[in-house]
Amino acid sequence: MRPRDKAPATAGAATGRARGQAATSAERLQRLLALVPYVVSRKAVGLADTAAAFGLSERELVDDLNLLWCVELRDPDPYCPIDLSYEGGEIVVSQAESIGRPLRLAVDEASALLVALRMLADVPGLEDRSALSRLIAKLETAAGAAAAPSAQVAVQVDKPTGDATIARIREALARKRRVHLSYYVPGRDEATERDVDPMRLLVVDGRAYLEGWCRRAEGVRLFRLDRTLGIDVLDVPASVPDEAQPVDVDQGLFRPSAEDVHVTLEVSAAGRWVAEYYPCESAEELPDGWLRIRLRTPDTRWVRRLALRLGEDGRIIAPEELRAHIRDDATAALSAYANG
Amino acid sequence: MSRRKTERLLSLVVCLLSTRRYLTAEQIRQAVAGYPEQPEAFKRMFERDKEELRELGIPLQTGSLSPTDGEDIGYRVERQAYELPELRLEPDEAAVLGLAARVWRSAELAGAAAGALLKLRAAGIDTDEPGADTDVRHGIEPRVATTEPAFGPLWQAVRDRRPVTFAYRAAGRSEPQTRELEPWGVVNRHGRWYVAGRDRGRDAVRVFRLSRIEGDVRFSGPPGSVTVPPDADVREVVRTWDSAPAQEHTAVLRIRPGAGYGLRRYATAAPDRPDAPDRPDAPDRPDAPDVPDVPGVADSSPIDPWDTLTVPYSDTGWFADHVASFGADVVVADPPDLRDAVIRRLKGALA
Numbered sequence: 001m002r003p004r005d006k007a008p009a010t011a012g013a014a015t016g017r018a019r020g021q022a023a024t025s026a027e028r029l030q031r032l033l034a035l036v037p038y039v040v041s042r043k044a045v046g047l048a049d050t051a052a053a054f055g056l057s058e059r060e061l062v063d064d065l066n067l068l069w070c071v072e073l074r075d076p077d078p079y080c081p082i083d084l085s086y087e088g089g090e091i092v093v094s095q096a097e098s099i100g101r102p103l104r105l106a107v108d109e110a111s112a113l114l115v116a117l118r119m120l121a122d123v124p125g126l127e128d129r130s131a132l133s134r135l136i137a138k139l140e141t142a143a144g145a146a147a148a149p150s151a152q153v154a155v156q157v158d159k160p161t162g163d164a165t166i167a168r169i170r171e172a173l174a175r176k177r178r179v180h181l182s183y184y185v186p187g188r189d190e191a192t193e194r195d196v197d198p199m200r201l202l203v204v205d206g207r208a209y210l211e212g213w214c215r216r217a218e219g220v221r222l223f224r225l226d227r228t229l230g231i232d233v234l235d236v237p238a239s240v241p242d243e244a245q246p247v248d249v250d251q252g253l254f255r256p257s258a259e260d261v262h263v264t265l266e267v268s269a270a271g272r273w274v275a276e277y278y279p280c281e282s283a284e285e286l287p288d289g290w291l292r293i294r295l296r297t298p299d300t301r302w303v304r305r306l307a308l309r310l311g312e313d314g315r316i317i318a319p320e321e322l323r324a325h326i327r328d329d330a331t332a333a334l335s336a337y338a339n340g
Numbered sequence: 341m342s343r344r345k346t347e348r349l350l351s352l353v354v355c356l357l358s359t360r361r362y363l364t365a366e367q368i369r370q371a372v373a374g375y376p377e378q379p380e381a382f383k384r385m386f387e388r389d390k391e392e393l394r395e396l397g398i399p400l401q402t403g404s405l406s407p408t409d410g411e412d413i414g415y416r417v418e419r420q421a422y423e424l425p426e427l428r429l430e431p432d433e434a435a436v437l438g439l440a441a442r443v444w445r446s447a448e449l450a451g452a453a454a455g456a457l458l459k460l461r462a463a464g465i466d467t468d469e470p471g472a473d474t475d476v477r478h479g480i481e482p483r484v485a486t487t488e489p490a491f492g493p494l495w496q497a498v499r500d501r502r503p504v505t506f507a508y509r510a511a512g513r514s515e516p517q518t519r520e521l522e523p524w525g526v527v528n529r530h531g532r533w534y535v536a537g538r539d540r541g542r543d544a545v546r547v548f549r550l551s552r553i554e555g556d557v558r559f560s561g562p563p564g565s566v567t568v569p570p571d572a573d574v575r576e577v578v579r580t581w582d583s584a585p586a587q588e589h590t591a592v593l594r595i596r597p598g599a600g601y602g603l604r605r606y607a608t609a610a611p612d613r614p615d616a617p618d619r620p621d622a623p624d625r626p627d628a629p630d631v632p633d634v635p636g637v638a639d640s641s642p643i644d645p646w647d648t649l650t651v652p653y654s655d656t657g658w659f660a661d662h663v664a665s666f667g668a669d670v671v672v673a674d675p676p677d678l679r680d681a682v683i684r685r686l687k688g689a690l691a
Binding site for chain 1: 342343345346347349350351353354355357358367370371372373392395396397398399419421422423424425427429430432433435436437439440441443444445446449450452453455456457458459460461462463464479480481482483484485495498499509511512513514515524525526527528529530531532549551552568574575579599600601602605661662664665666667668669671679682683684685686687688689690691
């Protein structure tokens with residue numbers, strides 16, 4: 001046994017890779033079984049490129065290669081089934097024995113790809129549909145029986161209003177053109193008009209978004225395509241400023257900011273959906289199935305509308321100004337009925 | 341990580357792949373370096389090693405050494421069962437493969453997607469690196485999240501055909517109930533994960549939202565003990581369950597000009613009506629102050645500047661919630677039960 005943490009501390013710094021995530025023997029075995037066919041299936045492979053492809057430092061890769069080279073079977077006569085060299089930085093496998101081909105895809109692996117591909121094939125307006133269906137068919141064949149369970153997982157894609165929306169956005173992205181959007185903002189119950197310089201088309205959890213530089217807000221904004229009322233590709237080049245930072249989709253689409261208002265509300269059992277629906281900081285159980293929810297938001301107008309919607313199934317606890325607004329909103333709304 | 345263990349497992353794989361005959365445990369011990377001499381210790385280590393190979397998906401076969409002698413058990417790995425079949429991809433196919441592999445990044449199947457990509461690269465396929473500027477998938481960023489802890493065990497249960505039990509808090513209920521389910525599939529719809537299958541307690545097809553499952557999902561039967569009906573279509577089951585019923589009622593609403601877009605969109609006069617009104621929406625990031633701009637349906641007269649629209653709906657309670665959220669901008673003219681329900685909500689918000 002040679003614990004990994006005995007490695008010199010400089011190794012991590014030199015390679016810039018995250019430490020503390022030592023691969024298990026099984027994980028390393030998986031990598032070794034992929035490494036041999038990776039080299040065998042290519043004409044010329046360098047140490048540096050291969051290390052990058054496997055997410056390793058060159059030092060770690062050389063250690064893997066040495067391990068492969070050392071494999072010895074002892075019976076009936078001792079022999080070394082794998083022969084390779086990496087002189088001059090180029091890897092050559094001259095004897096791969098029985099591990100010259102990669103292992104078949106496992107059920108999870110086949111499913112991860114097939115479910116994702118079928119989801120992409122469900123996105124309207126993607127012109128690479130033919131590549132998608134050809135690839136799905138090839139992977140299904142290659143995976144064999146391991147492909148079957150993938151049919152039991154599906155991600156459905158919400159269709160934006162009007163099939164042409166995604167096609168127009170892709171056209172604008174490809175031609176680097178500005179678009180004009182009519183966009184509904186439900187939190188404020190407003191239809192808005194704006195010019196946007198498209199950056200990316202995001203398909204997150206089955207919903208399509210345009211990410212772009214909004215010229216009216218002078219910032220990066222996400223527009224849910226099922227809320228676009230209309231879109232025109234303008235004959236104006238898109239100009240996304242250098243300071244425009246794409247949203248890190250792996251961190252979630254809605255991120256708190258320093259200017260956010262902290263809101264505390266309580267909802268009855270009938271209002272528990274609020275905790276599932278909105279990004280919340282915390283949800284705390286109260287007696288009788290009530291829930292105390294804390295959330296933060298840059299704009300409380302949607303919370304006022306939420307409070308009216310909840311009626312007696314919700315109560316805003318803080319901030320106090322918000323409570324006052326809601327009382328005013330409800331009073332004004334009721335007066336319309338008193339007059340009618 | 342133990343280098344010696346990795347070496348031993350690798351030798352074991354090569355040894356089992358290189359043989360056509362079944363090898364006894366003793367033959368394997370002699371061929372593969374690193375096994376202890378002591379029989380009990382060897383047996384324990386060999387059992388663990390076999391389990392590890394199976395977990396990696398290596399098709400370890402067990403058979404008897406000769407047809408006449410059923411006593412001696414032997415092992416081998418058939419190359420045809422081990423090897424990924426030949427696979428050639430066109431450049432446009434390889435490009436979308438790279439795109440698909442990014443879908444699960446940071447989600448439950450991320451490791452599986454990375455493992456699949458590794459094997460396909462090992463088969464000689466060059467996938468795009470993220471950020472490569474190719475035309476086919478330019479500017480598209482797809483993602484699916486699995487933030488619900490129940491996703492992992494439910495996927496395993498679906499994959500291995502095992503029944504499960506879990507505590508479930510149905511919509512509007514204050515206490516969770518224990519449910520036992522034969523899961524048929526998991527489906528993401530409108531960004532939420534659902535599991536569909538046969539509820540054993542109710543002996544009926546049921547759909548559960550993963551975010552309403554509380555605590556652990558436990559397997560309540562062995563792998564292979566669930567039979568999915570051949571005609572079961574989980575997407576369809578979830579779609580039917582989640583869809584709004586037929587919109588058999590009609591409301592007459594008075595809407596302030598420039599307001600009520602969330603209702604105007606579904607007015608019978610308006611074009612492009614989607615199937616069902618949306619549930620309330622996630623908060624939007626703020627924009628610069630808006631100047632309300634008023635396109636849309638204008639049905640106003642000089643005497644009454646408000647618009648009168650007819651909007652179909654299915655469920656009075658839900659629609660009353662929705663109408664109440666527009667506050668003083670929308671007034672129900674008809675029917676009376678909807679009008680009363682909206683007034684009740686507003687009084688409730690005032691209390």
